[in-house]
Amino acid sequence: MQEEDGEHDAAQVAVAPPHKKRARREQPKTSPSSADKEKKKAGQEDGDEAAEWAAFERVKKNRAACLQFLVGLTQRIERMWVRADQLAEAQAHADNDATAAEARQRVVGRVMLLRRCLEALEDHKDPDLREVARLAQKIKESSIPHLSLKHFLGLFLPIERKFTRGLADHEFLIQRQDDVRTPAAQKIPLVLVLDNLRSAFNVGAIFRTAECFGVRKIFLCGYTATPDEEKTLRTTMNAHQFVPWEWHQRTSDVMDMLASGRYSLDEAAPASDAAAAANPPLPVVALETVEGQPSIYAYTFPSRSAGGCALLLGNERHGIEADLLKRCAAIVSIPCVGVKNSLNVGVAFGICLYEISRQWHLEHHQPRPATTDNSHNNNNNNVTNDNYGLKRRTLWHASWMLARPSGDATKR
Numbered sequence: 011m012q013e014e015d016g017e018h019d020a021a022q023v024a025v026a027p028p029h030k031k032r033a034r035r036e037q038p039k040t041s042p043s044s045a046d047k048e049k050k051k052a053g054q055e056d057g058d059e060a061a062e063w064a065a066f067e068r069v070k071k072n073r074a075a076c077l078q079f080l081v082g083l084t085q086r087i088e089r090m091w092v093r094a095d096q097l098a099e100a101q102a103h104a105d106n107d108a109t110a111a112e113a114r115q116r117v118v119g120r121v122m123l124l125r126r127c128l129e130a131l132e133d134h135k136d137p138d139l140r141e142v143a144r145l146a147q148k149i150k151e152s153s154i155p156h157l158s159l160k161h162f163l164g165l166f167l168p169i170e171r172k173f174t175r176g177l178a179d180h181e182f183l184i185q186r187q188d189d190v191r192t193p194a195a196q197k198i199p200l201v202l203v204l205d206n207l208r209s210a211f212n213v214g215a216i217f218r219t220a221e222c223f224g225v226r227k228i229f230l231c232g233y234t235a236t237p238d239e240e241k242t243l244r245t246t247m248n249a250h251q252f253v254p255w256e257w258h259q260r261t262s263d264v265m266d267m268l269a270s271g272r273y274s275l276d277e278a279a280p281a282s283d284a285a286a287a288a289n290p291p292l293p294v295v296a297l298e299t300v301e302g303q304p305s306i307y308a309y310t311f312p313s314r315s316a317g318g319c320a321l322l323l324g325n326e327r328h329g330i331e332a333d334l335l336k337r338c339a340a341i342v343s344i345p346c347v348g349v350k351n352s353l354n355v356g357v358a359f360g361i362c363l364y365e366i367s368r369q370w371h372l373e374h375h376q377p378r379p380a381t382t383d384n385s386h387n388n389n390n391n392n393v394t395n396d397n398y399g400l401k402r403r404t405l406w407h408a409s410w411m412l413a414r415p416s417g418d419a420t421k422r
Contacts, residue, residue: 059123066127073136080127080142084166087120091159121154142169197224199318200366201292205261205334206232206325207355214245215356221249223363227275228253231261265337268292268320293339296322297362298330303341306365314370321362326355
């Protein structure tokens with residue numbers, strides 16, 4: 011009977027979780043206060059000081075684990091510090107700033123804990139840990155409540171640089187959250203075509219730059235890595251979610267689509283024949299090293315008002331095939347004066363994209379015609395003067411490029 015009861019109890023336990031889940035879903039949702047959210051966030055991320063000290067005691071004899079713990083603790087302190095400063099700024103005009111004071115006190119407590127950990131390593135057998143332990147002498151306990159984040163990072167970032175791989179992209183502090191509400195109207199009429207790029211890192215970096223500047227769409231061709239691949243996905247930092255893209259086996263097929271207007275800017279599929287009439291042919295500009303072709307500073311890219319253009323980037327080692335170059339409306343390059351005379355394809359794309367955006371910005375902000383209304387004279391003069399300064403810089407770029415030896419060009 012005991013065994014049967016045990017089996018019956020086990021069956022009840024196995025069935026219990028679904029009932030609990032249903033019960034949780036039926037509970038009314040409440041909106042916690044900002045103070046409750048802050049306390050919960052701090053508790054989940056940082057734990058308590060006793061637990062932190064216990065974790066340090068477990069790893070302090072192991073050099074690698076101990077260094078990893080210290081770097082992790084400094085990074086947690088940095089996150090807490092930024093959060094405390096944000097709370098203090100938000101509650102500067104509030105009647106009750108208890109939440110900000112509590113957050114600041116947690117920061118002070120963690121810095122004191124870090125100092126205590128360093129002091130415990132002064133007699134460690136490992137010379138690297140003894141070197142790190144000397145940092146405790148630079149922080150007096152009485153000065154910790156008045157310590158600034160800049161001073162703190164100046165003391166402890168050398169640990170991260172010397173003994174660890176440093177921060178990955180996803181670990182950098184972001185002072186402003188991503189704005190997923192950016193309207194599609196802010197997209198620029200630029201389409202990007204990547205022809206057989208071999209590096210997943212380069213593709214991911216290009217996605218991030220393209221998303222930042224508002225590129226309309228990216229066509230990935232041949233063996234170019236796609237965001238479906240793990241390495242590319244990590245490097246894109248989810249930027250691929252905000253830039254429409256599609257993959258094609260042959261770059262020539264994409265060139266045909268752009269020339270005929272049978273392309274879609276918003277969906278990952280070719281436009282239908284009915285929709286093709288709404289898309290004008292899109293000129294393709296290649297970024298490549300070809301003798302006698304203009305630099306990006308001397309070339310006037312197809313205007314924004316005319317519908318923009320497509321930019322073609324080629325393989326890092328072999329560049330763009332000659333057959334594709336013949337089909338381009340223009341070929342441009344980036345002047346180089348260094349010994350290596352080469353640029354990474356992602357960096358070259360960023361430079362070219364900035365020049366395209368600059369030209370289109372000037373086009374959009376041309377000075378208004380003169381008017382007899384005196385109330386507008388000052389504004390017109392300001393706009394004219396500003397554009398005059400920008401034009402002078404453009405002429406400087408052109409004269410600098412013309413004064414250079416003709417053999418210099420961009421290679422990737």
